[in-house]
Amino acid sequence: MDRFDRAQLADFLRRRRAALQPEDVGRPRGRRRRTGGLRREEVAELASMSTDYYARLEQRRGPQPSPSMLGAIARGLRLTVDERDHLFRLAGHVPPRSDVRSDHVNxxxxxxxxxxxxxxxxxxxxxxxxxxxxxxxxxxxxxxxxxxxxxxxxxxxxxxxxxxxxxxxxxxxxxxxxxxxxxxxxxxxxxxxxxxxxxxxxxxxxxxxxxxxxxxxxxxxxxxxxxxxxxxxxxxxxxxxxxxxxxxxxxxxxxxxxxxxxxxxxxxxxxxxxxxxxxxxxxxxxxxxx
The missing domain is CATH 3.30.450.180 (Beta-Lactamase)
Structure with a gap:
């Protein structure tokens, strides 16, 4: 198992969230949106988890996420397979095998x-x-x-x-x-x-x-x-x-x-x-x- 790199995981999550636009996930931008990318609560909703849990990961305060939580985050952030695998490694987990059927949405x-x-x-x-x-x-x-x-x-x-x-x-x-x-x-x-x-x-x-x-x-x-x-x-x-x-x-x-x-x-x-x-x-x- 790889080492859990809390700082790099937080940085990767923040950058991927900032790069993902509301239009990318079928949401209206709205007039009062100040941030360019998605809000933390929006990513948490897309990943079916609490905003507090997700925010703690971005703030380097969260526990080591499980593979199932990482899969949910990858789906919420619309990560590619390579990005998903990188996320798993930063969290200290072996990425899912690529030679078997994947539940990660294309x-x-x-x-x-x-x-x-x-x-x-x-x-x-x-x-x-x-x-x-x-x-x-x-x-x-x-x-x-x-x-x-x-x-x-x-x-x-x-x-x-x-x-x-x-x-x-x-x-x-x-x-x-x-x-x-x-x-x-x-x-x-x-x-x-x-x-x-x-x-x-x-x-x-x-x-x-x-x-x-x-x-x-x-x-x-x-x-x-x-x-x-x-x-x-x-x-x-x-x-x-x-x-x-x-x-x-x-x-x-x-x-x-x-x-x-x-x-x-x-x-x-x-x-x-x-x-x-x-x-x-x-x-x-x-x-x-x-």
Whole structure:
């Protein structure tokens, strides 16, 4: 383990915060902003930690942060992989391995996500949610709430084992989505054949879902990229006929999903209403959310 360099860590955090502009994280600048970069409380909010904890790190007074806290700070500051690894070393920790699947959101995808005014989210190739904007939470529920559950954190697993996951989608799309998810997981396993998380997910699905086992046996890998129609049955705003645009980053095995509606349609108006209902979907019981 490297030495914890409190002074250099504080300096690096201050400089990265100063370089990050409100527009970079999808926030308005405002008229009374005196600092050029983000405020400490804004970084703390983005990293889901207390302002006091983050401020102590910048003031050279904080304790040695854990790897999980460093990962949260790296996401909040929108660090590149190299910057994240440098942060880990300054804090006296070995950086995450670069030859396995990473949960560090690709900075390019993150910048696009922060600028979108329509539901969007970043998934890894196991369909585990890494980041969602507020509209995506309103549309689909907070998928990151499953982060501590090795199986349910994957949309693939929830789709084949939880009826509530399928209830959000129109019944006529279920077969197509099932085939698409099985094929996508096949490609992910081929991309990282030695990954224990991927293997555990497949084993769990084979044990818990006969429907998945049947599709898995077909060895289909015809997952379609680009734009895919999605008809959602939302508990607040009703039926939404959307297009889901998928942008893939092969290197980091991540994808950005962007949900849009054709302008002037009832679905476009209902999608607009999501900005009014906000995060109400996320307040529904877990068994009713998608």
């Amino acid at each position: 900075p390019g995808l993150r910048r696009v996500l922060d600028r979108l005014d329509t539901p969007a989210m970043v998934l890894n190739d196991l369909a585990e949610a890494l980041a969602q904007n507020p509209l995506a939470v309103a549309l689909l529920g907070d998928e990151t709430r499953f982060a501590d559950d090795p199986l349910r954190r994957s949309r693939f697993y929830r789709w084949f084992t939880d009826p509530a996951e399928q209830a959000l989608h129109a019944p006529e799309e279920h077969e197509r989505l099932s085939r698409s998810y099985a094929a996508s997981l096949r490609l992910a396993i081929g991309r990282h054949p030695g990954d224990p998380r991927g293997r555990a997910l497949v084993d769990g699905l084979l044990a818990d879902s006969p429907a998945f086992a049947e599709l898995w046996a077909e060895h289909d890998v015809s997952w379609r990229r680009g734009t895919e129609p999605k008809t959602l049955l939302h508990p607040q705003v009703g039926r939404l006929e959307l297009e889901c645009q998928v942008l893939v980053d092969e290197r980091d095995a991540q994808m950005l999903l962007v949900y849009t509606a054709t302008p002037g349609t009832p679905s476009a108006e209902r999608l607009r209403l999501l900005g009014v209902v906000g995060g109400q979907f996320g307040t529904l019981p877990v068994e009713q959310s998608a």
